Amino acid sequence: MFNLVKMDIRRLFRSRNFYIMLAVTAGLIVMLVCLVATVADPGTIDAMQAQGAEITEEDLGLSQQIQSMTMLDFVHECLSSGFLLIITGIGMSVQVSGDFSSGYIRNICFARPCRWDYVFSKILLAGVYSGLITITGILFAMAAPALFGLHPAASPVLSLLRYAFWRWLPSWAVGLMALSLAALTRSSVLGITLSVLSGGGVTAELAALVCRSLHWPALERYLLGFLARSQSEPLPGAQQMTMILGCSIGWAAVYTIGSLLSMETRDI
16 A cells, blocks of 8 residues: 555656646745735835825835734745645646546556555545645745845744644645545546635635525535635634644545545446
């Protein structure tokens, strides 16, 4: 089984799509930091005022807030939009669907008839994939400010590692969602679509609208996209940690069972 995991990781590092996803992650971070640096630059505000633009106290306060951020706060500001979920979901959808389109899955299942071996290797691959995407996002969010003249105050390494862990868990679960959808449809289309909708907060908004219309409890708060986007502080409190851990494990279990059922009930 672990030979399959090693093979999947080796194939991942030889995959061009993986490096494209890393480059996209880095590029988005740099663009976002450039935008934040522009908002925080006092020279930009002075130039806008000179051209007749109305600058409010809120705008000035935002600029000062950005300049006084710690590194942890700045990283959270860059990564709180949920786009790491999108990148992970798209990447895993492409990786898994490629096994079916290339014929790799037939060779593996012929050599190892137990379908659980294949699913387990992809579960670990999703953990590695989401972890690398998360680490890339954090490292570029830490390095990019210096390129634009921003110098956030240093934060403890332990705090950054804790932040990375709580960002990684929902991303891993989204990677398992992509795995289950690719195993079900043999295509990357549905996984990519739902990854974009989930990471972009669309599914949470739709779920909230339905719950309000039917007078149901706020079920959207259990969705992975909502959890990632609603984390207001870099390090979640005890209640939010419990929510993130419980929902990530719960959705991971659902997607794992769905992947196994899809693999067992459909011909390869």
